[in-house]
Amino acid sequence: MNAFEYASPQTVQEAVELLGPGWQDSAVLAGGTDLLSLMKDGIVSPRRLVNIKRIRGLDRIELIGDVVRIGATVTLEQLLRDATIAARFPSLTQAAAGVTSPQIRNMGTVAGDLCQRPRCWYFRAGFGILATGPDGEPLVPAGDNRYHAIFPEGQAYYVHPSSLAPALIALEATVEIHGPQGTRELPVEELYRIPGSNNERELNLGPREIITAITIPANGVKNATYEVRQRQLLDWPLATASVALRLSGRKVVSARVVLGHVGPRPRRATGAEAVLNGAELNEQRIEAAARAAVQGARPLSRNGYKVQLAQVAVKRALASLA
Amino acid sequence: MLKADFLKTAWPEPGKRIWIGKEVNRIDGVAKASGRAKYTYDINRPNMLWGKFLICPHAHARIKRIDTSQAEAIPGVRKVEIVQGEGSEIVFHGDEIALVVADSEELAVDGVRAIKVEYEVLDHVVDETNLDQIPRGNRRPGGRRRTGNVDEAFASPEVVTIEGQYGIPMITHCCLESHGVVAEWTGDDELTVWISTQNVSGISGQLANALKIPAGNIRTICHFIGGGFGSKFGPDRWGILAAKIARELNRPVKIMLDRDHELLSAGTRPSGFARVKLGVDRKTKKVVAWESTLWGTGGPGGGGTSISVTPYIFTRIPNQRREAYNVRANVGPRRAWRAPNHPQGAALTMTALADAAAALGVDELQFFLNNVDLTDRPDVYTQELLIAADLIEWRKHWHPRGESGSGPLVEGLGISMHTWGGRPHNSQALVHIYPDGSVDVQLGSQDLGTGTRTVIAIVVAETLGLKPEQITVQIGDSRYPPSGASGGSTTVGGVSSSTRRAAVDALEQLFEKVAPSLGVEPTDLVARNGRILSKSKPDLSVSWKRACRTIGMEPITGQGRQPDPEDQPLASQGVGGVQMAHVVVDKDTGVVRIKRFVAVQDCGLIIDLKTAKSQVYGGVIMGIAYALYEECVHDPITGRRLNPNMEFYKLPGIGDVGEIIAHMMVGKVTVTAPDGRKITIDYDEPGVIGLGEPPVISPGAAISNAVANAIGVRVPRLPLTPDRVLAALAGKGGLA
């Protein structure tokens, strides 16, 4: 690990001022469960770490009117145990429970989960976020891609690792961002982007910006997450589905279906949503929606099985609400 | 003092055992759980330096240029040692190129990063699954064997032919404590090494050759070890370098491998693949013919594929034709891995047999029972098969292959069988009885976590009529009398024999001292319950403590050795085991879970039932790991290992192993065989036999068979990951 400066500001304002203009200048440090591994492996080498855990008020979950506000440094464990969340957003509770390591849940934060870097084994071995070989060729399509995207985008074959993001997107959540220009809000759905080169990041976030909170409308949608994992011990999901349905009786007024671990961004399955909108939630519809969810998948040489897993995840998430 | 030699060393009769065969807690359990137990990793010496290796990122390359100047310029970096210099050919990802020794671990890492190496990248072979695609130069014949007449057997109209292909990949030992050492010179030619090793008494000799100092001047210490599994017998490159550089810089040097380095370089278990053709007699349902092509890789040097273990156990199949190939691949080099060759043998044989049973529509249990006479111990296996079947409730849960209901969750049962030697290794022991009544025992042995300390304490306690916690066990130091390396399940037989003899010898000397004060002959005495008693005058006795006051100034020293040509053997070899798995498979996701796992095992006379069962649990868990999770993934393009970490090199957690039932065969066991014959075996009679290897051999095959039973098709190779289970269900199962 290269030498670095460490700053531990008390306010968001100070934190923003401590951040530099380039990614190599500084990094926001939350639980550190991802950042420290990246630094030890030499994948990132920020010159300064700005710890945000001492900033007051970022570690609370509040119900304000009909909006639930989750502070950026709320830990996954806090999220998992929160009654407000469990009552309204079981989908989030289920996603947090899927991180089956108490150590990671106690240290890892909600914003850190959204901003963590992909686990692509080429990226983590130093081949860059787009996993390119010595001649600039992409390594993933001809390499071992068993855990990679079945919905690749452009040159990006990695899958985004966050389990919370698909659930939050289904729930139409928004992130609150502080930067040198002040505050802005962004739907979680728009937080992710496809890097054009190995020098770019996969977030629509600048190096001087900090996520301070996530807000979710508490509007009575029924919601659930289903994750396919091989192990009970801490393990990355192979595919996940988060669904949120506005129901009137058994009729779906509107649906949001989001797949995780299938592409470089959480993937809205708009085809599945169309199948569900206005329809009765029954077994056939669920089957049809699950099929529609994976339509257009472009699996790689070794990950065709994930198409089925994504389909099963959608089916089981929906079935749990029927 | 003259050795009187009047007590028998033979193990006490079943009814007279106080500790032997009981469930005794580990005497070092609290030390381990509380962190008081110090592993090599925990050793830090004043003024100590840290070493870190630069490892090769390529599977096959030639070193063109190395520039260490920037590393050397870092303040605090004391030494940059080139391990493999310019011009060297490197044959696997992870091999050591250079070592940086610095004031701290972090500085050593900085130094490693500052070294510039230019490589010429060469072609590699990292995929051995398809024998026909392996370049000729990387493929070496590994033998051919023939018995009977296979062609005739297969041609017979009475014979049904079943064909299949099976595979078990290369895995690593993945010791939780990585390999490593702390070396400190205590004089010009006097060295102490703390080393994570399975071979406390054997390290000094190996180091002495490299360092050119007398072996007796080297003290090797390893009190606790975080796993070895066959990969920690030598000082290794890092041990020798640590010692050399410590001498040169006159400061202690510590090197512990990083996790990636450990997984890449510190040992692998060779892979095994086979195409198998079986012939079974239509009427008798006996296997009459076996034909197999076997191959696998043991790394750059090849080797590790043994023609003698496939078919495994069922060696008496009358007609056989087998051939084997060793593949040289640019992957981590092999080291002995718990029961070398046997897990491969089981995974390639028991699967084929189960497929034959399924093809013939025969109950797998009946099929194995029906064919046990093709093994070397039909009676043992018959007993164990029947006992295991009861424990797994075979009759209740078994169904013909694939007939498991319509839901996505399906269940299945599977069987495997195994054998192992487990002979006692050489061992010497000293038992001291002190005038204050305290007792210690010294051996240059090691406790790999198997319970060796506890076993030694039990043997001394049993012999002297004391409690195990009254015995101080001193092992893990080469200053104690030499004992063999702990490999091949040889420790328990070795140390229990030498310890027993030493304790008997000490007790005889004590009796000689005590007898006069009691006015009896030494031969009239026994030690029991913390007292010395007269056999002829039952009221005559003295407490252990008082008895020891007669010793005088110098402690009594009892000596024992294994083997001892003047004594009858106390240990032996040759065991059998049967394991059965009950799995649940989600047919929609391909996820396999273990519901129950039964391990029935014989290992001769058991000293500590609790740690023996623990050994079985550990072996089974390690087996579940390679059955469901473990594999070394190599990138086809770069040849690099993609998962040298514990994130994607997957091991099970406690929630993944299901219910494990360990059943030990002890004492006289009588079972009625299917043909009505009563079989009685005394399992204690052969004496002590090792247990480290046997329980890890069968899980791969048993679980694979259970999954086939559940889903109706064979998943041809391990590990049984969701992608492979789904592929097999879709009719696309292969060896990849």
Ligand SMILES: Cc1cc2nc3c(=O)[nH]c(=O)nc-3n(C[C@H](O)[C@H](O)[C@H](O)COP(=O)(O)OP(=O)(O)OC[C@H]3O[C@@H](n4cnc5c(N)ncnc54)[C@H](O)[C@@H]3O)c2cc1C
């Ligand atoms: C083996 C393993 C398995 C795992 N399994 C799962 C899983 O199944 N599902 C899942 O979702 N996660 C999983 N995790 C990941 C874990 O949840 C994340 O590491 C954790 O949530 C990250 O939070 P942190 O606070 O530690 O982030 P840090 O490591 O502190 O930061 C991570 C990244 O986010 C940036 N960052 C952090 N906070 C902010 C902020 N407020 N504003 C802007 N940028 C910020 C940091 O600069 C850094 O780049 C797993 C991790 C491991 C090691």
